[in-house]
Amino acid sequence: MRTLGLEARVGLTQGRERSNENRRRQLRRRKAGVAFTMAGTKALLTLENFINGKFVPCNSCLDSYDPSTGEVYCRVPNSGKEEIEAAVEAARAAFPSWSARSPQERSQVLHRLADLLEQSLEELAQAESRDQGKTITLARTMDIPRSVQNFRFFASSILHHTSECTHMDHLGCLHYTVRAPVGIAGLISPWNLPLYLLTWKVAPAIAAGNTVIAKPSELTSVTAWMMCKLLEKAGVPPGVVNIVFGTGPRVGEALVSHPEVPLISFTGSQPTAERITQLSAPHCKKLSLELGGKNPAIIFEDANLEECIPTTVRSSFANQGEICLCTSRIFVQKSIYSEFLEKFVQATRMWKVGIPSDPSASMGALISKAHLEKVRSYIKRARSEGARILCGEGVDTLSLPSRNRAGYFMLPTVITDIKDESCCMKEEIFGPVTCVVPFESEEEVIQRANSVKYGLAATVWSSNVGRIHRVAKKLRSGLVWTNCWLIRELNLPFGGMKSSGVGREGAKDSYEFFTEVKTITIKH
Numbered sequence: 410m411r412t413l414g415l416e417a418r419v420g421l422t423q424g425r426e427r428s429n430e431n432r433r434r435q436l437r438r439r440k441a442g443v444a445f446t447m448a449g450t451k452a453l454l455t456l457e458n459f460i461n462g463k464f465v466p467c468n469s470c471l472d473s474y475d476p477s478t479g480e481v482y483c484r485v486p487n488s489g490k491e492e493i494e495a496a497v498e499a500a501r502a503a504f505p506s507w508s509a510r511s512p513q514e515r516s517q518v519l520h521r522l523a524d525l526l527e528q529s530l531e532e533l534a535q536a537e538s539r540d541q542g543k544t545i546t547l548a549r550t551m552d553i554p555r556s557v558q559n560f561r562f563f564a565s566s567i568l569h570h571t572s573e574c575t576h577m578d579h580l581g582c583l584h585y586t587v588r589a590p591v592g593i594a595g596l597i598s599p600w601n602l603p604l605y606l607l608t609w610k611v612a613p614a615i616a617a618g619n620t621v622i623a624k625p626s627e628l629t630s631v632t633a634w635m636m637c638k639l640l641e642k643a644g645v646p647p648g649v650v651n652i653v654f655g656t657g658p659r660v661g662e663a664l665v666s667h668p669e670v671p672l673i674s675f676t677g678s679q680p681t682a683e684r685i686t687q688l689s690a691p692h693c694k695k696l697s698l699e700l701g702g703k704n705p706a707i708i709f710e711d712a713n714l715e716e717c718i719p720t721t722v723r724s725s726f727a728n729q730g731e732i733c734l735c736t737s738r739i740f741v742q743k744s745i746y747s748e749f750l751e752k753f754v755q756a757t758r759m760w761k762v763g764i765p766s767d768p769s770a771s772m773g774a775l776i777s778k779a780h781l782e783k784v785r786s787y788i789k790r791a792r793s794e795g796a797r798i799l800c801g802e803g804v805d806t807l808s809l810p811s812r813n814r815a816g817y818f819m820l821p822t823v824i825t826d827i828k829d830e831s832c833c834m835k836e837e838i839f840g841p842v843t844c845v846v847p848f849e850s851e852e853e854v855i856q857r858a859n860s861v862k863y864g865l866a867a868t869v870w871s872s873n874v875g876r877i878h879r880v881a882k883k884l885r886s887g888l889v890w891t892n893c894w895l896i897r898e899l900n901l902p903f904g905g906m907k908s909s910g911v912g913r914e915g916a917k918d919s920y921e922f923f924t925e926v927k928t929i930t931i932k933h
C-alpha cells in the first residue's frame with residue numbers, strides 16, 4: 410500500500426528566493442542561539458495543488474507554522490486566479506460523466522475513500538496534530554475518525570433520498586420532483602477541524618454528483634493534501650475533486666467570484682462570510698454559511714454536577730476552545746454557584762496543556778501567534794473591566810519543554826464577575842476562555858442566553874425533563890444539547906441562526922443544498 414508518509418513527498422525547494430530566505434532564517438536562528446547546520450538545511454514539506462487528478466506545483470508559496478514550536482515547517486501554494494481557472498476547467502470536464510454515474514456507483518467510491526483514510530488514520534492524525542496544534546489524542550479519536558465517518562455516512566445516505574409526488578386526478582395530472590447535482594461546488598473550510606470539516610463538505614457534494622474545488626485554510630493544508638494522494642486509488646476520477654491551496658483574499662475570492670461555480674459552502678468567521686456574500690451576490694450563488702457562536706451552558710440547581718462539570722470543561726476547552734460549538738458562557742443558578750465555581754476551577758486546572766504529541770495532554774497549542782494574542786487580549790480586557798480571572802492566563806504558570814517555549818500555548822482560563830455587556834460575553838473568542846456568571850430564574854437566564862448576536866449551540870443541565878424541553882425550545886440557537894455535549898446526529902439539521910450562519914448541513918439538508926430540485930407535471 411502506498412505510504413502517506415510526509416517524508417515520502419518531502420520537497421526541497423531550490424529557487425534563488427528560497428536560498429536567500431534560508432540564509433535569512435539561519436541567521437535569525439543563529440542569533441536566537443538555535444543550532445542550525447548549513448549542511449542540514451531543514452527540509453520543508455512542500456505541498457502542491459491537486460488539479461485534474463495531478464499534483465501541480467505553484468510558483469509562489471506561503472510559510473506554514475508548527476503551532477507547538479512557532480517554526481516554519483511547511484510551504485503551502487499561494488495560488489491565485491490562474492490555478493482556479495485550471496481547476497474550473499478540470500471540474501467542468503469531469504462533471505458530465507461523474508454526474509451521470511448512479512448513486513450506487515458514487516457510493517462505492519466514497520466507501521473506498523473512507524477505507525483508505527481509515528487505513529492511514531495514524532499518519533493523518535500525526536499530520537493533523539502537527540499542523541493544527543491539537544493533541545494527537547483528539548486527532549486520533551475525533552478528527553480523523555469523523556472524516557472517515559463523513560464519507561461513510563454520505564455514501565449511505567445518498568442511496569435513501571426520496572422525491573415527492575402529488576396527483577390532480579380531476580385534471581388528469583401527476584406532479585413529481587427530481588433532483589440533479591448543481592455542477593461545480595466551491596468549498597471553503599477553516600483551520601480548526603481541518604480534515605473533519607473539509608470532508609463534511611466534499612463527501613455530500615460528490616455523493617450528489619457534483620465536482621468540487623476545495624480551498625482549505627492556508628494555516629492547515631497538510632491533511633487535505635494527504636487525502637489527495639488517496640483519490641485515484643479510491644476511484645475518484647480526475648477533475649472530480651480539485652484542491653487549491655492559498656489565502657482567502659487571493660485564491661478564496663477567485664473561487665467565490667468565478668461565474669462557473671454556482672455554489673459556495675463556507676465554514677469560518679462572520680466577517681469572511683459577509684465578504685463571500687458580497688462577492689457571490691452578482692452571480693446569485695447558493696450559499697451555505699456555517700459561522701461562529703457564543704454558546705451558553707445553562708446549569709440549573711438540580712443538575713447532576715458529577716456529569717455536568719467534566720462535560721462543561723470539555724465543551725469549553727476541547728481543541729483549545731477552537732470549535733464553533735464550544736461553550737464560552739456558563740450560567741449557573743445562584744443556589745449552586747459557589748459549589749459549581751469551586752469544582753469547575755478545580756477540574757479546569759486538571760485539563761492538561763501539553764505538547765500536541767503528548768498522548769496525555771488534554772489541550773495543545775492555539776493555531777497561530779496572532780490568534781493567541783487575540784485570545785489573550787480578551788483576558789486583558791476582562792481584567793481591565795474588573796472581572797476576576799480564577800485560573801489560567803495570568804494566574805497559573807505554564808511549563809513547557811524549551812523547544813516549545815515559542816509555541817502558541819496558553820492555559821484554560823475561567824473568568825467571573827463579568828458583566829453581560831462585556832465583549833468577553835458578547836464576542837466569539839474562539840480560544841480556551843470561558844465566563845461563569847450566576848442567574849436566578851429560568852425566564853432571566855433564557856433572556857440573557859439569547860441576548861447575543863450568535864445562535865449556534867447551547868447546553869442545558871437539569872434533571873427536570875419538563876424544564877429541559879421548555880428551555881430548549883425557547884433558546885434561539887440551531888442546536889441544543891441537554892445533559893450532554895457534541896453527541897452528533899448527522900441525519901438531522903446542523904447549523905446556526907442569527908449571525909451563526911445561513912443554511913443547515915446533514916443528510917437531507919446537505920443533499921438539498923448540493924442539488925437543484927425540479928417539479929415535473931405530467932398531463933395524462
Ligand SMILES: NC(=O)C1=CN([C@@H]2O[C@H](COP(=O)(O)OP(=O)(O)OC[C@H]3O[C@@H](n4cnc5c(N)ncnc54)[C@H](O)[C@@H]3O)[C@@H](O)[C@H]2O)C=CC1
Pocket residue numbers: 597598599600601624625626627655656657658661662665676677678679681682684685699700701702732733780837838839
Ligand atoms: N468554524 C468556525 O466557526 C470558525 C470560526 N472562526 C472565527 O474566525 C476568526 C478568524 O479565523 P480565520 O481563520 O481568519 O477565519 P476565516 O473565516 O477568515 O477563514 C476561514 C476560511 O475562509 C478563507 N477565507 C478568508 N478570507 C476569505 C475571503 N475573503 N474569501 C474567501 N475565502 C476566505 C480562509 O482562507 C479559510 O479557508 C477566528 O478567530 C474565529 O473567531 C475561524 C475558524 C472557524
Ligand SMILES: N/C(=C\C=C\C(=O)O)C(=O)O
Pocket residue numbers: 599601602606609676677699731732733734897903
Ligand atoms: N463547524 C464546526 C464544527 C462542526 C461540527 C460538526 O459538524 O460536528 C466548527 O467548529 O467550525
